[in-house]
Amino acid sequence: GISCQSDFDFFYFVQQWPGSYCDLKQKCCYPVTGKPAADFSIHGLWPNYNDGSYPSNCAGSSYDSTGISDLKDQLQRYWDTLSCPSGDGDKFWSHEWEKHGTCSGLDQRAYFESVLRLRNSIDLLSALQSSGIEADGGTYTLEAIEKALTQAIGHKPGLECNRDVDGQRQLYQVYVCIDTDASTLIDCPVYPSSSCSSTISFPSF
Numbered sequence: 353g354i355s356c357q358s359d360f361d362f363f364y365f366v367q368q369w370p371g372s373y374c375d376l377k378q379k380c381c382y383p384v385t386g387k388p389a390a391d392f393s394i395h396g397l398w399p400n401y402n403d404g405s406y407p408s409n410c411a412g413s414s415y416d417s418t419g420i421s422d423l424k425d426q427l428q429r430y431w432d433t434l435s436c437p438s439g440d441g442d443k444f445w446s447h448e449w450e451k452h453g454t455c456s457g458l459d460q461r462a463y464f465e466s467v468l469r470l471r472n473s474i475d476l477l478s479a480l481q482s483s484g485i486e487a488d489g490g491t492y493t494l495e496a497i498e499k500a501l502t503q504a505i506g507h508k509p510g511l512e513c514n515r516d517v518d519g520q521r522q523l524y525q526v527y528v529c530i531d532t533d534a535s536t537l538i539d540c541p542v543y544p545s546s547s548c549s550s551t552i553s554f555p556s557f
């Protein structure tokens with residue numbers, strides 16, 4: 353119906369590896385708060401359909417930064433922006449809210465709080481490190497990375513790769529599937545098309 357903005361099937365919770373974002377773009381810009389930690393950061397929480405398609409830019413409230421100003425420290429820490437020119441994050445959060453958040457069925461505050469809670473409960477870097485996978489520019493099998501993350505998360509994530517300057521595929525984004533309640537981790541109904549090869553690198557940042 354016309355008032356139904358939340359008839360999607362599940363969320364992708366997507367985190368990015370900053371080393372691979374900067375490498376892909378050949379250039380990135382550190383946020384105004386300085387170089388982010390060498391850790392995965394949030395890209396977004398994206399409503400999705402089981403057939404792989406997704407709703408976007410649903411009608412609804414436009415972004416209001418004042419409603420989440422008390423979350424800004426946490427957002428800058430875990431949802432930092434690496435695009436150029438340097439920003440304080442507001443442009444990135446606004447884009448993600450309007451493109452994806454407005455289709456989530458959540459109000460803006462609940463959307464950002466849910467994203468931060470998910471980030472706090474899903475520690476990808478520790479999961480990889482406890483299996484001996486370090487962001488040191490080394491090459492790892494896709495299987496080892498999938499296994500380490502699946503063990504820690506309890507569900508197999510989707511992996512997206514991009515290429516470094518030498519054309520070598522590297523770990524870029526990790527997609528964890530979340531139920532429509534925005535908190536329960538689930539098996540992915542569908543995976544993003546795989547852009548990784550059987551061995552990939554994990555660059556430093």
Ligand code: 5GP
Nearest residue numbers: 364396398399400404405406407451452544
């Ligand atoms: P790209 O074309 O760079 O892979 O994706 C561009 C943007 O489209 C993403 O940052 C995201 O906003 C959206 N997008 C790409 N793939 C998916 C997907 O599988 N599901 C959803 N919900 N959004 C996606």
Ligand code: 5GP
Nearest residue numbers: 368373395396432433434435444447448451
């Ligand atoms: P999406 O790909 O989700 O549709 O859009 C991402 C948008 O946010 C792009 O316009 C991109 O330039 C901007 N952006 C700002 N900071 C970042 C960042 O750190 N990572 C990514 N992936 N996009 C960012």
Ligand code: 5GP
Nearest residue numbers: 376377512513514515521524545546547548
């Ligand atoms: P491939 O190297 O197979 O063409 O791309 C793998 C993935 O990395 C694709 O899903 C694509 O979204 C992303 N990718 C690769 N190269 C670029 C690039 O130059 N710009 C952008 N925006 N995405 C890229």
